[in-house]
Amino acid sequence: MALGDTTAIHQFSCLDDNFGVLIHDSESGTTVAVDVPEASAYASALEETGWTLTHILITHHHWDHVEGLGDLKTSTGATVIGPARSRMKIPEIDRTVEDGDTVHCGPYKIDAISTPGHTLDQISWHLPDIGVAHTGDTLFSLGCGRVFEGDMEMMWSSLSKLLRKLPDETRIYCGHEYTADNAKFALTIEPDNAELQKRAAEVEDLRAAGKSTLPTSMKLEKATNPFLRAGEASVAAALGMDGKNAEEVFAEIRTRKDNA
Numbered sequence: 001m002a003l004g005d006t007t008a009i010h011q012f013s014c015l016d017d018n019f020g021v022l023i024h025d026s027e028s029g030t031t032v033a034v035d036v037p038e039a040s041a042y043a044s045a046l047e048e049t050g051w052t053l054t055h056i057l058i059t060h061h062h063w064d065h066v067e068g069l070g071d072l073k074t075s076t077g078a079t080v081i082g083p084a085r086s087r088m089k090i091p092e093i094d095r096t097v098e099d100g101d102t103v104h105c106g107p108y109k110i111d112a113i114s115t116p117g118h119t120l121d122q123i124s125w126h127l128p129d130i131g132v133a134h135t136g137d138t139l140f141s142l143g144c145g146r147v148f149e150g151d152m153e154m155m156w157s158s159l160s161k162l163l164r165k166l167p168d169e170t171r172i173y174c175g176h177e178y179t180a181d182n183a184k185f186a187l188t189i190e191p192d193n194a195e196l197q198k199r200a201a202e203v204e205d206l207r208a209a210g211k212s213t214l215p216t217s218m219k220l221e222k223a224t225n226p227f228l229r230a231g232e233a234s235v236a237a238a239l240g241m242d243g244k245n246a247e248e249v250f251a252e253i254r255t256r257k258d259n260a
């Protein structure tokens with residue numbers, strides 16, 4: 001059976017608006033977690049699914065992504081893989097990765113894509129064989145992370161890298177449920193984008209029903225996420241920035257969001 005057919009993904013809420021994600025292969029029994037905002041939420045998810053945790057991937061060092069790591073590692077004995085750059089900040093890391101490295105967790109081939117900007121250590125994880133990526137706090141649905149440690153140029157370069165590397169069908173998981181707020185902001189940039197209007201309505205319905213808006217897809221984000229669309233002439237025009245390059249347009253959008 002194809003890996004995609006034996007894979008199940010369980011996403012659940014942690015803390016206020018963080019996500020926990022478990023990727024499970026029923027054939028091998030491999031279960032991979034991405035980030036650990038809260039150990040108790042993971043313990044419940046593992047109990048509920050009956051899955052045994054084997055690996056933990058970390059996207060970046062912020063506390064709300066690693067707070068539960070120590071406890072979860074101790075209780076499960078899972079192998080922790082994370083950014084080399086944060087080796088000293090995250091003592092639980094067993095194996096480090098740099099940009100372009102590939103790790104194998106059971107049957108999963110997982111590519112580490114360095115996407116700095118929000119933090120310098122940020123890694124986006126790509127599982128090409130099942131068409132899944134976790135973009136941490138770099139790419140959100142209809143948004144992107146705040147630029148804390150890097151600069152605008154770096155963040156745009158990271159988002160451009162995701163645009164190049166992740167195929168349209170890729171299902172995107174990320175660190176936070178921020179989509180409803182992001183949709184409101186995105187509509188201030190592209191009020192006439194019909195796909196965005198449709199997505200914003202869908203997001204409103206999902207949230208009203210208490211459901212998550214993730215995963216999204218690269219295809220949907222390319223059509224609706226203003227931060228990924230900074231290179232579109234129509235977006236530059238909408239901001240009165242005709243002829244400006246994508247990086248300048250991105251910086252303007254990010255600055256507006258910071259001040260929104």
Ligand SMILES: [Zn+2]
Pocket residue numbers: 060062118137
């Ligand atoms: Zn963060």
